[in-house]
Amino acid sequence: MSTYLLGYDVGSSSVKASLVEVESGECVASAFYPKHENTIISIKPGWAEQDPVSWWESLKLSTAEVLEKFRHGSSSESKPNVAAIGISYQMHGLVCLDKDGNLLRNSIIWCDSRAVPYGEAAFRGIGAEKCLGHLLNSPGNFTASKLAWVKENEPEVFENTDKIMLPGDYIAYLLTGEKCTTIGGLSEGMLWDFKENRPASFLMDWFGFDEKVIPRIVPAFSDQGRLSSMAASELGLEPGIPVTYRAGDQPNNALSLNVFDPGEIAATAGTSGVVYGVSGKVDYDPLSRVNTFAHVNHEESAPRLGILLCINGTGIMNAWIRRNVVPRGMMYDEMNEEAASVPVGCEGVSVYPFGNGAERMLGNKDMGCRIEGINFNVHTWKHLARAAQEGIVFSFKYGTDIMEQMGMKVGVIHAGFTNMFLSPIFRDTLASVTGATIELYETDGSAGAAKGAGIGAGIYKDAREAFSTLKRLAVVEPAPDPVPYQEAYSRWKNNLLI
16 A cells, blocks of 8 residues: 655635655646635735634645545555645744634734834834844744734733744644644744754744744644544545645745755745745845745754845736737747747846835835836837846846855755746846856645655655656756846846835
8 A cells, every 4th residue: 555645735815735656756646726816805905814714624635636646646545645745835824722722813914014004113123233234134024024014003812822833834734633743833933042952032022922832743744633533534535644834935936945054045036926945054134135044854953044135016916017008919938939039038028026115125125116227219019028027027136146155055956947037038048147057947836745744754864865756847058148148237237226
């Protein structure tokens, strides 16, 4: 009988489940719910909440579909022998539970901005040196600041809060009945003190809440609890399966791409873009243009920090160009082919793709999108289509320059073969302007979480074995002559106007 691993990716849009066979590393079945995007509740501008019960309902439905696909695809097994469960989840959210484990309110999720003034006040009051030196970030709009908002604005909820959890912690609690969290989770919530190697009591004291609200801390790779009889019955699984891995979505994406060690880089380029690099030293950006969190394999004796750069205007810029600029009905592949007829640098056209809100790497400025250099006698929609993709890449380059200032060498970028990485213009420009080799893989967050569970359960002896079957689909090298790319980036950067 084959052995399988079950991974969940609990996002704000949907919950995806993947069943991975241990020996082959193949994903044999996957599913996601809801089929449309999950509801985000926005009572006021800048607010974003979700009902955590909806995550559980979507998890149950995705699990049921995975099991149904397995039954139809297996000639001999009616139910998979699941050895371990792993969880990836949307980062920075806040879930409040009372002493009986009941929800006290909706979750305030990652894209909610109501807590910004609380984080900024703490940063000023405590001081930049203390916050950055211990938290590696400004308290910002992260989980601790969200709880500070609840304390001031919903005192009854705060008084009845026994434990706070991140979304992945809550899902693990529903699976196992165990209230626990990880160092990585605490670090993304600004609740971990890297200098003292313990929960950040100085920030909690400033905000006025007790360290007792933090659940028991467990390693990211460990036996974090066993599937309860009640949860097993709801999911159609056997009770007693261990939950052995948990991580936020961006660290998990890096894990999914086999990025564990200093100098390794993972990138995504969907609606927004992320560059996530692993550093071997506890450090921070003094201007807080990037975030630094504990990576999945972080230990005090062997630091592994994930430096995270987020760019809001990525795929959303490319989609806007397709909807509003290119000929109606043209698909992305055809658009890319036409845009490729334009020379590198777009004959002087530059696009600044910052039209999707404030950009952290630009000092939290909301600059809006800007197009420069159009000559009505020379340029066409094709120039704009290419310049948009080049501008997106140049924003990546601007961010990786910050990472390199922190001592990280960008040599190899790992990415999934999806979204913007499907575009030859995008990937060739990124390789050529950064000088990095890009390796493209077939993977996703839930399949990565399943393999993470295999590591945590000791089924795989290490990450090398777990990801030995990871399929590399393509390798993109920098252009033999990168000068045109570098000149276009230099012009773009010189006119950035920040």
